[in-house]
Amino acid sequence: xNKSWRxxxxxxxxxxxxxxxxxxxxxxxxxxxxFPSLLPGVWGTQAWEYVFSKSSRVxxxxxxxxxxxxxxxxxxIAVGLPAARALALYEFRGxxxxxxxxxxxxxxxxxxxxxGIHILFIRYRLTGTFLGVMLIHLIPCIPYMIxxxxxxxxNYGTALEDTARxxxxxxxxxxxxxxxxxxxxxxxxxxxxxxxxxxxxxxxxFLIGGGRIITLPLVLFPFIGGANHAAAAAIxxxxxxxxxxxxxxxxxxxxxxxxIMGGFGRL
Amino acid sequence: xxxxxxxxxxxxxxxxxxxxxLSLEIQSGEMVAFLGPSGCGKTTTLRMIVGLLxxxxxxxxxxxxxxxxxxxxxxxxxxxxxxxxxFPTLTIAQNVGFGLRMRGLPQNEIAARVTEMLELVHxxxxxxxxxxxxxxxxxxxxxxxxxxxxxxxxxxLDEPLANLDANLRLEMRELIRSIQQELKITSxxxxxxxxxxxxxxxxxxxxxxxxxQQFDAPRVFYERPLNAxxxxxxxxxxxxxxxxxxxxxxxxxxxxxxxxSDAQPDGPVLLTVRPEDVAIGAGPDxxxxxxKVTAVVYMGxxxxxxxxxxxxxxxxxxxxxxxxxxxxxxxxxxPDKRIWLLPTES
Numbered sequence: 001x002n003k004s005w006r007x008x009x010x011x012x013x014x015x016x017x018x019x020x021x022x023x024x025x026x027x028x029x030x031x032x033x034x035f036p037s038l039l040p041g042v043w044g045t046q047a048w049e050y051v052f053s054k055s056s057r058v059x060x061x062x063x064x065x066x067x068x069x070x071x072x073x074x075x076x077i078a079v080g081l082p083a084a085r086a087l088a089l090y091e092f093r094g095x096x097x098x099x100x101x102x103x104x105x106x107x108x109x110x111x112x113x114x115x116g117i118h119i120l121f122i123r124y125r126l127t128g129t130f131l132g133v134m135l136i137h138l139i140p141c142i143p144y145m146i147x148x149x150x151x152x153x154x155n156y157g158t159a160l161e162d163t164a165r166x167x168x169x170x171x172x173x174x175x176x177x178x179x180x181x182x183x184x185x186x187x188x189x190x191x192x193x194x195x196x197x198x199x200x201x202x203x204x205x206f207l208i209g210g211g212r213i214i215t216l217p218l219v220l221f222p223f224i225g226g227a228n229h230a231a232a233a234a235i236x237x238x239x240x241x242x243x244x245x246x247x248x249x250x251x252x253x254x255x256x257x258x259x260i261m262g263g264f265g266r267l
Numbered sequence: 268x269x270x271x272x273x274x275x276x277x278x279x280x281x282x283x284x285x286x287x288x289l290s291l292e293i294q295s296g297e298m299v300a301f302l303g304p305s306g307c308g309k310t311t312t313l314r315m316i317v318g319l320l321x322x323x324x325x326x327x328x329x330x331x332x333x334x335x336x337x338x339x340x341x342x343x344x345x346x347x348x349x350x351x352x353x354f355p356t357l358t359i360a361q362n363v364g365f366g367l368r369m370r371g372l373p374q375n376e377i378a379a380r381v382t383e384m385l386e387l388v389h390x391x392x393x394x395x396x397x398x399x400x401x402x403x404x405x406x407x408x409x410x411x412x413x414x415x416x417x418x419x420x421x422x423x424l425d426e427p428l429a430n431l432d433a434n435l436r437l438e439m440r441e442l443i444r445s446i447q448q449e450l451k452i453t454s455x456x457x458x459x460x461x462x463x464x465x466x467x468x469x470x471x472x473x474x475x476x477x478x479x480q481q482f483d484a485p486r487v488f489y490e491r492p493l494n495a496x497x498x499x500x501x502x503x504x505x506x507x508x509x510x511x512x513x514x515x516x517x518x519x520x521x522x523x524x525x526x527x528s529d530a531q532p533d534g535p536v537l538l539t540v541r542p543e544d545v546a547i548g549a550g551p552d553x554x555x556x557x558x559k560v561t562a563v564v565y566m567g568x569x570x571x572x573x574x575x576x577x578x579x580x581x582x583x584x585x586x587x588x589x590x591x592x593x594x595x596x597x598x599x600x601x602p603d604k605r606i607w608l609l610p611t612e613s
Contacts, residue, residue, distance in 0.1 A: 167366035
């Protein structure tokens with residue numbers, strides 16, 4: 001593919017991603033906008049003032065969402081990385097059953113699972129707590145982490161680790177100097193998945209959080225379908241911004257890694 | 268300087284013994300080849316020696332000390348694999364210096380020894396390159412330098428020449444041999460190529476199906492193989508059945524005199540002569556048999572003949588100007604000193 005075609009492709013992708021955000025941006029600065037005007041009749045910053053006010057709880061939701069997405073991602077790595085390696089590189093009894101069970105949270109609608117778990121969480125006093133919401137976010141996150149990373153580990157194999165061991169590296173040194181740099185691109189992609197999955201959870205947060213843990217989707221959803229389009233637009237921009245930032249950061253750090261698609265081998 | 272002793276070393280995968288009761292002793296500074304067709308257990312043996320695979324039974328000793336409970340990184344046995352050679356995220360200098368860095372040596376000492384090692388493998392000035400910028404042969408040499416820099420007790424090479432083209436293979440073979448002789452490291456390499464084993468190794472351990480067949484100097488495999496399968500692996504299928512009585516063997520084609528008559532007891536034997544030892548045309552009058560020519564192939568430096576000897580397919584070599592037609596009957600001489608006796612095949 002020559003250079004100009006590549007640029008065209010890049011431009012199309014950028015437009016496809018950013019174009020839907022432009023009406024949102026306009027809406028967020030609108031005071032009055034009636035059909036059939038092409039642009040708002042009266043501009044205003046009320047929506048943004050509302051977003052930054054304490055009563056909107058957008059700030060609280062943003063911090064909770066960020067914390068939840070980060071902690072959930074870290075736990076997904078802690079649980080998913082060893083599991084992915086085991087599934088990719090070792091044979092053991094019941095392996096295909098484990099693989100199948102891992103797919104279940106992706107296939108079964110979340111609401112079905114949560115109804116059952118909700119009762120347990122009430123019993124263990126986990127409802128309405130950060131820990132409870134984080135645990136419920138882990139359910140859809142861990143399968144994605146394991147699916148992506150088992151593809152990465154299967155691709156990566158053990159030859160380089162074996163080499164490091166024979167050269168005198170302990171298992172910790174081998175992981176730190178050889179395995180981690182090798183799987184890092186795949187790990188970044190998997191972490192991006194878990195971050196965004198946790199970031200966009202609504203039903204799970206709503207039911208387990210019980211209104212005490214407020215995240216951005218919880219703040220945003222009541223406005224959608226409501227009359228205040230301007231506020232909905234402003235909040236949804238706040239909602240999209242970190243996700244876009246994560247996407248851009250990760251795709252930039254992967255720009256030189258052509259092997260990254262290996263991580264999707266199992267998806 | 269380390270001797271390596273394997274005692275009844277066994278490794279089973281399920282019910283199959285990949286390596287079966289392998290016992291041998293490798294002298295300090297010796298270069299040994301594990302030779303055999305693929306799947307004969309030679310790489311499995313290497314992985315057990317280095318500690319990447321646990322044996323199902325038996326013992327591995329370095330200088331008389333059991334290594335079974337010593338983890339890979341503490342054994343001091345370095346393994347050079349045939350592919351996935353270098354760490355892709357590190358520079359060449361970091362690759363070569365890896366083992367020293369893991370041991371916590373100071374940076375300047377590592378740098379000095381890396382430079383020294385890169386010179387030894389004829390790659391001076393390659394410090395800041397990356398693995399993907401190097402050719403296969405260069406990567407192989409870096410992998411060798413990376414292994415040698417930690418001054419291993421034992422150097423293990425898994426098919427080190429398999430992924431190289433013919434010229435590079437020759438060059439690499441000489442490099443490995445000269446470095447091994449200079450540093451006097453006890454070395455084991457795995458190969459399926461019997462010529463490679465002959466040219467590189469002090470002694471060859473030939474394995475079939477996980478069982479050690481013969482452990483000897485390379486020339487012994489040509490001159491005194493222990494059985495027909497070994498002779499066949501060394502590309503000699505010239506066999507003739509007979510009954511040995513003293514220094515004579517009675518065959519369907521006449522009675523032949525043999526020198527090495529104590530190789531087998533009197534009774535049924537399998538007689539063999541290497542293709543290059545079968546004398547075509549003129550020669551002494553004794554020890555002659557008749558053979559039918561089935562094919563003649565001109566090889567440039569010599570002529571290769573395919574013969575039918577008592578219903579068995581033989582090969583022989585004649586001078587380049589030798590002329591014969593398929594269907595001709597030849598009288599060939601088998602020198603009594605070049606006849607070797609094998610047990611009959613069951």
